[in-house]
Amino acid sequence: MAVAFSRGETVRPLPAAIRRFHWLTVLLLAAMFALAWSFDWLGASDLGAALVDWHRSIGIALFALVLLRLLWRATHRIDPVPGGAPRWERALAALVQGGLYLGLLVMPVLGWTASALSGDTIRLFGFALPDVLPMDEDLSDRLFALHGTLAWLLLGLVALHVAGALRHHFVKRDGLLNRMRIG
Secondary structure (H helix, E strand, O other): OOEEOOOOOEEOOOOHHHHHHHHHHHHHHHHHHHHHHHHHHHOOOHHHHHHHHHHHHHHHHHHHHHHHHHHHHHHOOOOOOOOOOOHHHHHHHHHHHHHHHHHHHHHHHHHHHHHHHHOOOOEEOOEEOOOOOOOOHHHHHHHHHHHHHHHHHHHHHHHHHHHHHHHHHHHHOOOHHHHHOOO
């Protein structure tokens, strides 16, 4: 179902596949942040260690999902956003979306590399992965610090993305949010 846009154009929902990729990414990213805050709070307990394993597993799954999402976007046409937005708004949206994709690719790589360098056994949904990097605690600590800093940056980009979507829905009332609706 198309929704009328502010200049007489219509906004059609994006293809179901891209909407599913989007909302699954949202769910996995929310789980990643919840797990990270939980194991930071729990510390070196058995439960904390289990949550770290889940965080790593979901991070690897999220990385794979983002790669699939980018492959899908590279091989399928998506209706462009209807015109009318000022250039700065389109540039900001592209910058935020690009930053989100970059963050969703870089964060798992940093986390995995830092974990591998720490000497910890990395488990993917309970299965131990082979050690492929030599232990380097100093580099591991620096990469974990960068991973944490970039997590806050990624969260800021998510907030900007959500703010933009809500601005379209409540301020501009242009129906653009309907492109990503569930259903």
